Amino acid sequence: MAEIEVNPKNKFYSNKALHKMLTDSITGGRLCHAYLLYGQKSIGKKTLAKNFAMAILCKNDEKPCFCCSSCNKILSKNHPDLFFYEGKQGKNAIHIETIRDIRQDAYIRPNESDYKIYIVPNAQDMTISAANAFLKILEEPPPYALFILTADSKQSVPETVLSRCISYEVFPMTVEEVIFALTEMFPDKPSDEISRFAEISNGNLGRAIDFLTDTSYNEMVELSRKAINGIINKCEYDLLACLNKANSSRAGMLEMITELSVIVRNAMIHKLSVTISSDEQIAALGYSLTLQQMKDVLDVLEKSRHGIESNVNMGLLSNNLTALIVKAIN
Ligand SMILES: [Zn+2]
Numbered sequence: 001m002a003e004i005e006v007n008p009k010n011k012f013y014s015n016k017a018l019h020k021m022l023t024d025s026i027t028g029g030r031l032c033h034a035y036l037l038y039g040q041k042s043i044g045k046k047t048l049a050k051n052f053a054m055a056i057l058c059k060n061d062e063k064p065c066f067c068c069s070s071c072n073k074i075l076s077k078n079h080p081d082l083f084f085y086e087g088k089q090g091k092n093a094i095h096i097e098t099i100r101d102i103r104q105d106a107y108i109r110p111n112e113s114d115y116k117i118y119i120v121p122n123a124q125d126m127t128i129s130a131a132n133a134f135l136k137i138l139e140e141p142p143p144y145a146l147f148i149l150t151a152d153s154k155q156s157v158p159e160t161v162l163s164r165c166i167s168y169e170v171f172p173m174t175v176e177e178v179i180f181a182l183t184e185m186f187p188d189k190p191s192d193e194i195s196r197f198a199e200i201s202n203g204n205l206g207r208a209i210d211f212l213t214d215t216s217y218n219e220m221v222e223l224s225r226k227a228i229n230g231i232i233n234k235c236e237y238d239l240l241a242c243l244n245k246a247n248s249s250r251a252g253m254l255e256m257i258t259e260l261s262v263i264v265r266n267a268m269i270h271k272l273s274v275t276i277s278s279d280e281q282i283a284a285l286g287y288s289l290t291l292q293q294m295k296d297v298l299d300v301l302e303k304s305r306h307g308i309e310s311n312v313n314m315g316l317l318s319n320n321l322t323a324l325i326v327k328a329i330n
Pocket of ligand 1: 057058059064065066067068069070072
């Protein structure tokens with residue numbers, strides 16, 4: 001998992017109020033048997049779940065201390081009283097056998113702690129029979145068992161399971177929080193690169209980490225930057241060349257359209273609030289286009305996204321998209 005390699009201490013960088021509430025519930029003796037942490041993908045729910053488990057099992061006053069024997073065992077994935085489901089992801093990927101194993105294990109007393117904790121990420125991936133099996137243990141859990149589920153949304157978890165969990169939403173981070181976290185995790189990366197990815201990640205740290213570490217993603221970001229230069233310079237040829245390069249795959253084209261939309265939206269936000277972006281290209285875009293032109297470009301991008309999703313010919317799509325953007329900015 002990327003988050004463990006780049007965040008070896010499993011630090012949680014945002015949602016400070018939620019984090020404090022959870023750790024306070026440990027010292028205040030108000031722990032519940034089941035929690036659901038929900039929010040968009042890659043936002044840090046698993047990191048928070050593990051951080052919370054560390055705090056519950058931690059032996060020091062400052063929880064989690066990251067240095068006691070219990071914290072260290074969790075960091076090295078070696079704690080006998082913490083189970084972390086790391087199986088397949090995707091719809092119906094969590095089968096009843098996994099939940100049966102958890103149930104069986106939960107009735108055996110903890111090895112060395114007061115609690116036995118089970119983290120099940122992506123609870124929305126449970127099959128119906130798995131969710132029903134899970135419900136049984138949630139209805140009558142052993143006193144020492146504690147379950148932490150994560151999900152993309154509240155609605156994606158069966159109502160019966162949801163009703164037995166205390167649920168908390170995990171929110172996106174601020175740009176400043178993303179910059180702080182990335183700077184700590186990637187001390188060798190240039191600060192302008194970190195700021196740029198923090199800004200376009202929309203507060204999603206996992207996404208920002210992908211930008212920084214995935215070369216194919218980096219290539220797409222570079223291509224998007226060139227396309228934006230084509231818009232700034234009103235050069236139809238450059239714009240078309242970039243879109244033609246991206247259109248070899250629908251997924252690549254969708255990513256590029258998302259990227260272009262984020263950049264244009266950022267330029268609009270700065271123009272509306274009469275501020276200048278620290279990103280030179282976003283500032284240049286805001287300078288060269290009017291608000292109406294940027295809005296028209298965003299509309300065109302949005303329409304082409306529907307086109308990609310409804311299987312239009314990709315060559316035709318990049319030609320049309322170029323023509324419509326050129327029309328919008330002239
Ligand atoms: Zn500790």
